[in-house]
Every structure is written in C-alpha cells, then in structure tokens.
Amino acid sequence: MIYQGKQKIWSDYQKEIPSDGWFYVRSCIRQSFFPASEKYFLAICRDLLGKDIYESEHHTTCGGIAYHCDTIPQETAMTIVARQFALMTEAGYKNLVTSCITSFGNYTEILETWREFPELEARIRENLWKATRREFEKPEYVAHASDLVYKFRNEIAERAKYRLVDVRTGKPLKIVEHIGCHYSKMFPHKGIGGAEYPCVLSGMVDSWGGEVIDYPERRHCCGFGFRQYMVKANRGYSVSNTYKKFESMEPYHPDAIITNCPGCPYFLDRWQYVISEQTGKTYGQNGFGIPVFTYEELAGLVLGYDPWDLGLQIHQVAVEPLLDKMGVEYDPDAKYLGINKEKLMKPALPSCLKCF
Amino acid sequence: MIDFGFGLSRSSAVRLDEVDLTLYRKLEKLEPGVRTCMSCGSCTATCTAGPWSGMSVRKVILDLQRERASAEGHGEVRKMLSACMLCGKCSMVCPRGINTRHLILSLCRIYEEKK
Numbered sequence: 001m002i003y004q005g006k007q008k009i010w011s012d013y014q015k016e017i018p019s020d021g022w023f024y025v026r027s028c029i030r031q032s033f034f035p036a037s038e039k040y041f042l043a044i045c046r047d048l049l050g051k052d053i054y055e056s057e058h059h060t061t062c063g064g065i066a067y068h069c070d071t072i073p074q075e076t077a078m079t080i081v082a083r084q085f086a087l088m089t090e091a092g093y094k095n096l097v098t099s100c101i102t103s104f105g106n107y108t109e110i111l112e113t114w115r116e117f118p119e120l121e122a123r124i125r126e127n128l129w130k131a132t133r134r135e136f137e138k139p140e141y142v143a144h145a146s147d148l149v150y151k152f153r154n155e156i157a158e159r160a161k162y163r164l165v166d167v168r169t170g171k172p173l174k175i176v177e178h179i180g181c182h183y184s185k186m187f188p189h190k191g192i193g194g195a196e197y198p199c200v201l202s203g204m205v206d207s208w209g210g211e212v213i214d215y216p217e218r219r220h221c222c223g224f225g226f227r228q229y230m231v232k233a234n235r236g237y238s239v240s241n242t243y244k245k246f247e248s249m250e251p252y253h254p255d256a257i258i259t260n261c262p263g264c265p266y267f268l269d270r271w272q273y274v275i276s277e278q279t280g281k282t283y284g285q286n287g288f289g290i291p292v293f294t295y296e297e298l299a300g301l302v303l304g305y306d307p308w309d310l311g312l313q314i315h316q317v318a319v320e321p322l323l324d325k326m327g328v329e330y331d332p333d334a335k336y337l338g339i340n341k342e343k344l345m346k347p348a349l350p351s352c353l354k355c356f
Numbered sequence: 357m358i359d360f361g362f363g364l365s366r367s368s369a370v371r372l373d374e375v376d377l378t379l380y381r382k383l384e385k386l387e388p389g390v391r392t393c394m395s396c397g398s399c400t401a402t403c404t405a406g407p408w409s410g411m412s413v414r415k416v417i418l419d420l421q422r423e424r425a426s427a428e429g430h431g432e433v434r435k436m437l438s439a440c441m442l443c444g445k446c447s448m449v450c451p452r453g454i455n456t457r458h459l460i461l462s463l464c465r466i467y468e469e470k471k
Contacts, residue, residue: 236363237365275364
C-alpha cells in the first residue's frame, strides 16, 4: 500500500480532541466501586497538567445504566441527559467529558438520535422546560475521560516516577488492555482507533513503558452485560464470559489488566474471586490473581501517587505483586487505614485466591 | 466450595496456537475456495435443511478452523453434513463465489477416508 494512502486511512481512525475547557460528568457506579479514580483524573488533568475541567455538584446519573437494564425508556434517559447539557450550558462550557463508557455511549447515541429525528429533540426540550424550566445547547464535543488521558499520555510519561517495567529484570510488564463495549463498538468513529484498532489504552501502556498482550479473546465482553449480571438467574453467563477471557489470556502470563469502563474492572476483579472459589483456579503467580486497574489508577501509580490514596485496597485481587514489580514504595501497614489514619476493618480472606 | 446461586460454564476460549488444522488443510487442498470464506452466514441463512436439521455450512467451516470438530464435535459435523440435500442454494448466494456444494462433498470424502 502507498504510504500516503495508508496515512489517510489511519487518519479516519483518529479523533481531534480539544485540549481544554471541559465539563466533567462522573459515573454513578464508579463512585462506589473505585472512588479515587475520578478524584485522581481531576488531580492529574486539573492540578498537575493545569487543564480547565469543571464539574457541577448538581449533575446526576445519565440514566444509561437503567436504560441498558431495560428499566427506563430512552425518552426518560434523554431528558436526564438534556438536564446535564443544561448544567453544562449554564456553566459556560461546550465540551463534555464523561467518566463512564456507558455514559459516553449514551450521550453519543442520544445526540445521533436527535440528529436523525429533530422532532424528538424538540419534544425532549419541551419535557425539560416543563420539568425544570431549563434550556440547553448541545455539546460541540463529547469525549470519554480516557481520551483525555490518552491525549496527555506523553505529558504523564514525562512526569512519571515509575514506569511499567519490572525493576528486577528490566523487561516491560505484560499488560492486558480491555476497552469496554460502549466505547467504540456502538459508534466506531467516536473512539480512538475505531472498533477495529482501538488504541486508547494500548497507547497509554506503550507510552508508559509496558508491553500490550494480544490474545484471542481480547475483544470479548468482560461479562458485565447489564442484565447478564443484574438478573441473578443470568449471572452464570456473566461469570462464564469472564472465565473465558481469563482462560484465553492465561498462557501469556499478564502482569496486570488496564480497563476503560466502570463495569469491566469491577467484574474482571471480583469474578477472579468467584472463579477461584468455584474451580480452585487463580491466574496470577504464586496463587495471586491478575491485578485489574482503571486507567486513572495506572496513571496515578506511574506518577507516583500513594497506592492506598488511589484506593487500591478496595480491589479484591491483591495489587502488591505489581507494586513490587514496578518498584513502587508503599506501606503495607497503611493499607487499611482511613483518611485520618483511623483503623478500618480488615476484609475476610478468600479460601483460594491469595490476598493480603 | 461456596454456593453463589449461579454456576460456571465450560470455557469456550479459542486457543489458535494449539488448534490441529489437519482436517482443514485437507479440505483446503480439495476446495481452495474455503480460504476466502468470511463467515458472513449467507449460506446458512438460505439453507433449506437448516431450520429443521441444524445444518450450517458456516458452522462446519468454523468448527474445522477452530478444531471444535475434534472428539465429540465430529459427530455434530457429520450430522450436519448428512442433512445436506445438495440443492446448491448456498453456492448461489455466496458473496465470495465459493463452490459450497463441492466443499460439502469434499468434506464427506475426507470423513469417508477417516472411517
């Protein structure tokens, strides 16, 4: 293929991401699962890199979780989203950045639907006015928070205290990346690299010194699948999906997993415990599991933030093996200390999966 | 073992490095067109025998490519092949122009040799 032609095709897979002036909306479930991730996204982008990112305490869930669980109709989700847009407009921002993949998919889907059906947008505007007396302008740009971290990945690498390298051997750490279904499978042109070559996470891993693992079930779902997990009778499907992924990645001996979506780190992390209890099998070295991180947590580790401030003690799978490989300094006794150094309760240990 | 109230299915993870492609390679020699299959499923969608017998040319090819036809899987592939009436509708709709009727006959011949 002619080089220029190849460059032109690849440019179709890229996104022009504005570097400043963002209105940030958080995820409803991430704040319970991985509460420090969003805090450190703001700490990295706003405080460390000096970007203008604003968030309002008045914003709510986007309704995506209920929409994908079939508990609310799309029009309700649209009105909730219209209210978020109204908050953004009132704050004077034009670019929206979402913490959650499903929110990203939800906002994008709604904007695309309004483009196709303007009469529906008019009805939602009317609903919002009747309910809240608010009006809104549509965002000029919608990004996922990982798009911004990807954009700033080299700036993060320049400030890095640690690299994704095994300090004992000098070799790059083997990292599995998991994109999440609602990032670029719904609207491929909205994701960096599209649906075929999503490089939002692999780009970060490359910049921070790690080696991305390509394995057969790399693009398989994490197993969350909303109703697959939410309906207890379906949970066998959820854990079986995760099991399939771990069986597939096991021969490549990954050191860690980096994820993009609120559900993926939770299920790839917690299901390792369930799989170990059901089959007696663990996937890390010496009886440990494979630690799973959000992209903000991994960025925070690379930048040298304290692992316990990043909330890594909340993970089911012990993260210490990776911290030791990276050479991260941490205090094992401080793992279960609260903000004011008060002692928190220690969790019960699993019978198979080795934890601290 | 803890009872969580839900179970775990056997993993169907594909291990491409460990697949034994002997049967598929034999088929490739007899019907090279199989290499161009993109698993679109047009053959299966149009199959007269499919709705009542489970016959699926796409699944037969995938089973061979992923070694699912091994051990107990062979029985399923043979059962699917035996339901084919050689009507040729799959050949007519294949966007890659694969001679699927010849492919099925070739596969039957391979299985005859194996007996």
